[in-house]
Amino acid sequence: MKKIKTAVLGYGRSGGSLHAGPIEKLEQFEMAAVCDIDPQRRTLASERFGCPVYENYQEMLEKERLDLVCVITRSDQHCKMACDCLNAGVNVLVTKPWAANSVEAERMIAAEKKSGKKLLPWLPARWGSDLRRLKELKNAKAIGNVFIIRRAVSTFSTRCDWQTEKRFAGGYLLNWGPHIVEPPVLLAGGKVKSVFGQLRQTINPGDTEDVFIAMITMDNGTIVHAEFTISLTDMPSWMLQGDRGTITVEGTKLTMITNVPPRPVESARMSKTVAQDNKTTVETLSADLYGDAYVIYREIAAALKGEKEFPVTPEDALELSRVLDAIRTSNAENKVVSL
Template sequence: MSTKKIGIGIVGLGRAGWGIHVQDTRRRRDYRIVAVADPLPERRAQAERELRCRSYESLSQLLKDTEIELVTIATPSAAHGPDAKKALRAGRHVVVEKPMAVTVREADSMIAAAKKARRKLFVHQNYRFDRNYTYLKGVVDSGIIGKLFAIQLHMPAFTRRYDWQTLAKNGGGVLNNTGPHYVDQIINLLGSPVVEVMGDLQRIASAGDVEDHVAAFLRARNGCTAQMTISSAQNITPMPPYRWVLCGSHGTCMANHESSTINYFHPNKVKPLKAIDGPVMSRAYEHNDLPWRTKTVKAVGPNVGNFYDNVHAVLRNRAKLHVTPESAREIIRVIAMIRKGTDFPGRAIAKR
């Protein structure tokens, strides 16, 4: 087991670069922020002052720094693919922010570049490590609600945004910003590849030329379906009590980020049903009363560590990637299916 620190270079010091990647690594004993890159001199000066690291104006300059082993790409979404491939070709391992890419073809080229360079490509799908998600996955895998047949996710908010993520040329939009987290979780909960999708994308409240409201219906090969709404144009008060609803053959799980209620029954404690063909004296909908049980628990699942724990384990201890590039590529494929036929194709190409 190697104790050598990983020298990291972080490209882009915006909300994700500074607020997530810098904060997640700056106080770790197994990482050292060697350098950063950002076009704004004020941001570079802040990094030099607070992190005691070197700073560069561009990725090209940063890649000349030989102490950097791992490059984190936190640039605008449309630049993720070109920037990641540039770092891979320079012989660096790469962490790339979500979305991995803006097209499936670009995602494929990133995977190919990593294999050719014999370097690791880590996609920052950090919600795969979230204990709320590991709880939901545990509920499904436990069988307590039976065979999963439907998923509902509702994420409402009302935010009139006007930053770079409201522009298609940057790969913006709610589906590329918030969407990858929840599309990823839904894909893994479905348990089978997505084969059919209907998407409705609209721009309601924000500036720019991309969607701020996403509604999608997904069907997996195994027949399980998912309804997903992620909106920056819904002011719902009070907020819905549950973000997630998981529907199974003998139970339902309703969960937000803190707590969960499961209504379920044991199928071996109910009699088999046989349909009645003909009139009945009761003149009613014939049904059985079921021995329902209810339990309310914290929606907190197993601790599988965090994203940068896994990056370190892979690079130093030859552990397996918790988020493979191929699984992140599947997110891009499903996002492309959601966009198909809408007014927001999302095929921005970065000019680098």
């Protein structure tokens, strides 16, 4: 079987672990080259894979015959690098956030169409064990009709790197939004109708937000509340409210309480309204809350071999970029933004 000759562009924290692991281990791939401007990272890659390493990705594109480049550099660099790879006739995987905004996302889609190659957005939370199980429970109406979905990630830690600066497309909305905003929107189903967002910079250094809160109304009426917050711990990562119960997720622990509230015969007459027959079930989800990179890379291989479509399309990722842009605009103008 012909291996997919793959290069990692940006052999940093994520490129050197999350992506390099499956490329190195899965039989469908061959690590054909690594590019990083940092000489220490190049030395580490050269020692690990024994493949050619480059300081300049244009030189790598000229010298290597690649099937796939995985762009895992800073978030401000993705669009130009992805377009350059596509223009050089190479398929591209782009980590999240695939673009700094929807203008860049459209530019990448145009480059993909012109090239005839594949542009694969990396949105691993779509494969998350929490989202997979919540979809099953929602589809089975385990808690009746779901009308509010809350999704949150909280931390009591700070960070001090390029992700705290706007010029590098830092900030939690861009860099965590794909994990936090997209999954509940997908779970709610339908299209985003409007957005109200608030961003704050509270503790982290730099000049971009370390907190975001978004209230999203779907066209089917479901309310999605998505949030990244600093200086807070132990917040459930999901809270779903249905008209027959509730689900919370804390780490890998999913708790579902279902009940049958009594139905008063007349709206104006006082009667017993407390829910009866509460039933609590607790289950443990698998640890792949942000997806299993090996599973996703197998899907990438299948897509590149033409065996099946990759489950995330560039249009899906563009839709997410538009929602993230709308949250930012809503905060800047302090108003609800309709999509």
